[in-house]
Amino acid sequence: MAKILIVEDEETIRRVLKNILLDENKDFEVDEAADGVEAKELIGKFDYDLVLCDIKMPKMDGEELLNAVMIDKPTLPFIMISGHGTIEIAVNCIKKGAFDYISKPPDLGRLLSAVRNALDKKNLIHENQKLSSQNKILKRKVNKKYEMVGTSKKLDDIKVIIDKVAPTDARVLITGPNGTGKELVAHSIHEKSLRAAMPMIEVNCAAIPSELIESELFGHMKGSFTGAVKDKQGKFELAHKGTLFLDEVGDMSLSAQAKVLRVLQEGKVSRVGSDSEISVDVRVLAATNKDLKEQIKMGAFREDLFHRLSVIELRVPSLKDRKEDIPLLIEHFSKIIAEEQGNKPKEFGKKAIETLQNLDWTGNIRELRNVVERLIILGGNPVTPEDVKRFC
Ligand SMILES: Nc1ncnc2c1ncn2[C@@H]1O[C@H](COP(=O)(O)OP(=O)(O)OP(=O)(O)O)[C@@H](O)[C@H]1O
Numbered sequence: 496m497a498k499i500l501i502v503e504d505e506e507t508i509r510r511v512l513k514n515i516l517l518d519e520n521k522d523f524e525v526d527e528a529a530d531g532v533e534a535k536e537l538i539g540k541f542d543y544d545l546v547l548c549d550i551k552m553p554k555m556d557g558e559e560l561l562n563a564v565m566i567d568k569p570t571l572p573f574i575m576i577s578g579h580g581t582i583e584i585a586v587n588c589i590k591k592g593a594f595d596y597i598s599k600p601p602d603l604g605r606l607l608s609a610v611r612n613a614l615d616k617k618n619l620i621h622e623n624q625k626l627s628s629q630n631k632i633l634k635r636k637v638n639k640k641y642e643m644v645g646t647s648k649k650l651d652d653i654k655v656i657i658d659k660v661a662p663t664d665a666r667v668l669i670t671g672p673n674g675t676g677k678e679l680v681a682h683s684i685h686e687k688s689l690r691a692a693m694p695m696i697e698v699n700c701a702a703i704p705s706e707l708i709e710s711e712l713f714g715h716m717k718g719s720f721t722g723a724v725k726d727k728q729g730k731f732e733l734a735h736k737g738t739l740f741l742d743e744v745g746d747m748s749l750s751a752q753a754k755v756l757r758v759l760q761e762g763k764v765s766r767v768g769s770d771s772e773i774s775v776d777v778r779v780l781a782a783t784n785k786d787l788k789e790q791i792k793m794g795a796f797r798e799d800l801f802h803r804l805s806v807i808e809l810r811v812p813s814l815k816d817r818k819e820d821i822p823l824l825i826e827h828f829s830k831i832i833a834e835e836q837g838n839k840p841k842e843f844g845k846k847a848i849e850t851l852q853n854l855d856w857t858g859n860i861r862e863l864r865n866v867v868e869r870l871i872i873l874g875g876n877p878v879t880p881e882d883v884k885r886f887c
Contacts, residue, residue: 496522497614498541502534502560503527503549503576512547512601519607531555531563538564538571544617545610546573550581550588558584558591565592570620572613576601641682644827645820649812653680660807661687666759668744668804669782671811674861677782678742680811685738690778693737696730700751701743708751710767713758719768731764734777744804745785745796756800779804814856814863821852824860828867841870842877850880854887 499516503509506529513525526541528534532554538546546564550557561573572594577585585596594616595609643654660667661684669677678697685695703711710720714729730739741747747755758764759779763772781804790796814821825843833840843851847870856862866887874882 496520496524497544497617498524498526499545499547499610500526500528500534500537500541500543501547502529502531502552502557503547504529504552505549508549508576508599508601512606515601515603515606516610519610531557531560534560535563538568543571545613546571547576547610548573548593549576549578550584551578558588561588561591561593570617572617574606574609574613641679641686642827643676643679643683644823645817646823647817647820649817650820653809653811656807656809657683657687660684660809662689664778665806666778666804667780667807667809668787668801669780669809669811670787671784672813672859673784674859675811675813676860677784677811678740680809681738681740681742681780681782684780685740688738688778690737694734695738695740696734697740697742698730699742701746705748705751708748709754712751713754713764714766716766716768719766723768726766729764729766731758731775731777732773735775736777738778738780741779741781741804743783744781745783745787745790749795749797752797752800756797756803759800759803814859818852821863822848824863825851825867828864829871832868832871836871838871841874843870844877844879846880847878847883850883851887 497520501509501512501516503512509527509529513527516523516525526537526543528537530552534546534548535555537543548557548560555563557575561575564571564573569592573588573592575585575588575593575596576599577596578599582596582598585593589596594613597606597609643650657680667681667684669680671677681697682695685691698711700708710723710727710729712729712731714727714732715723717723717725741755758775761772762776763774765772787796787801787805791798791801825848826840829840829843851863851866858865869886870878870882873886
C-alpha cells in the first residue's frame with residue numbers, strides 16, 4: 496500500500512492533510528515531518544511513494560528539499576503545497592521535477608486528484624522499471640544462447656568480421672561444413688545489427704518441399720492453390736525491418752531462386768496468386784554447406800543470385816581446424832547441459848579433454864555437443880579418457 500510523507504510545519508494543516516488521505520484510503524501509510532531537514536532524513540531511510548511538501552518552512556524549505564531529493568530519487572513524486580505568495584516558487588518547483596502543486600487551504604477534490612495521479616505515475620514508473628529489468632535478463636539469456644565460445648585465431652577473425660558487417664545492411668553469405676556454427680553467426684550478426692529490435696526470421700530452404708517454398712517465402716492468397724485456405728504472409732513480409740536468414744540456400748529450387756533475386760533487386764514481393772506488390776525492407780543473410788561456385792557450374796544455382804547474396808562471404812572453419820577451442824567448448828556445453836538437467840556440471844579430466852581433441856569431429860561443434868551430453872550421462876565424474884574411448 497502507498498507510503499506517503501507529509502512535510503508541513505503547521506501541525507493543524509498536517510492533521511487535516513493526514514485525515515483527508517486516510518479518508519481516501521485507510522490503508523495509506525502516512526508519516527509526518529515538520530521541516531525539510533526531518534523530511535530529508537525520513538526520505539533517506541524509507542521508500543515513499545509520494546511526498547506532500549509545504550514550501551515555506553524553517554531550517555530547510557520545500558524547494559531546497561526538492562532539489563536535494565531529486566538527485567537521489569528523481570522518480571519520487573512531490574506535490575508542493577503553496578501558500579499565499581509562493582505560487583511562483585511552486586511553478587518553479589514543477590520545472591525542477593515536482594509532480595504538481597496545490598494551494599493552501601487545500602481544496603479536497605483538487606488534492607485527491609493530484610494524489611491519485613501522482614500514485615498512478617509512481618506505479619507506472621515501477622512497472623516500467625520491472626519490465627525493463629526483465630527485458631535485460633531475457634536479452635542476456637538470448638545472448639547467452641547465441642554466445643560464440645572459443646578463443647582461437649580463426650574464431651577471433653570471424654568475430655572481427657561480424658562486428659564490422661553487423662551494423663551495415665550488407666548481405667552476408669555464411670559458408671562452412673555442417674555443424675560449424677553458421678546459424679550462430681547469423682544470429683550474432685542480427686543481434687549486433689541496428690535491426691536487432693525487430694525479428695530475425697529463419698527459413699530452412701532444404702526442409703521445405705520445392706512446391707511450397709514460394710508460398711513460404713512470399714506468402715499466398717486464399718484459393719491460389721489447393722490447401723491455401725486463407726491469405727498468408729510470407730517470410731519476407733514477416734521479416735520487414737528485420738533480418739531474413741535463408742539457411743541451406745544451396746538447396747533452393749531454381750524457380751524460387753529467380754523470384755528471390757527479383758525481390759532483392761526491387762525490394763518488393765508479390766504473394767502467390769496476387770498481382771499487387773508489397774514493399775519490404777529486409778536484410779538477407781544466407782548460409783550453405785554447399786560449394787555454390789560448383790553448384791553454379793552444374794547449373795543448380797544462379798550466378799546472379801550468388802553475387803547478390805555474397806556481398807560479404809564468411810567461411811566458418813571446421814572444428815578440426817580450431818581444436819584449441821575444444822576445451823572451452825566442452826566446459827560451455829557441460830554447463831549448459833547441467834543447467835538443462837538441473838545437475839552440477841561434470842568435470843572433464845585433462846587427459847579426457849586431450850583424447851577428445853584428437854578425434855576427427857566430422858560433425859563439428861554439433862557433434863561435440865552431443866558427445867559431451869553422452870559423456871555426462873554415461874561417463875564417470877570426472878570423465879576419463881576410457882569413458883571417451885568407450886562412448887565415442
Ligand atoms: N562457437 C560456438 N560456441 C558455442 N556453441 C556453438 C558454437 N558454434 C556452434 N555452436 C553450437 O553448435 C550447434 C551447431 O551450430 P549451428 O546450427 O549454428 O551450425 P550450422 O553450421 O548452422 O549447422 P548446419 O549446417 O547443419 O545447419 C548449435 O547447438 C550451436 O549452438
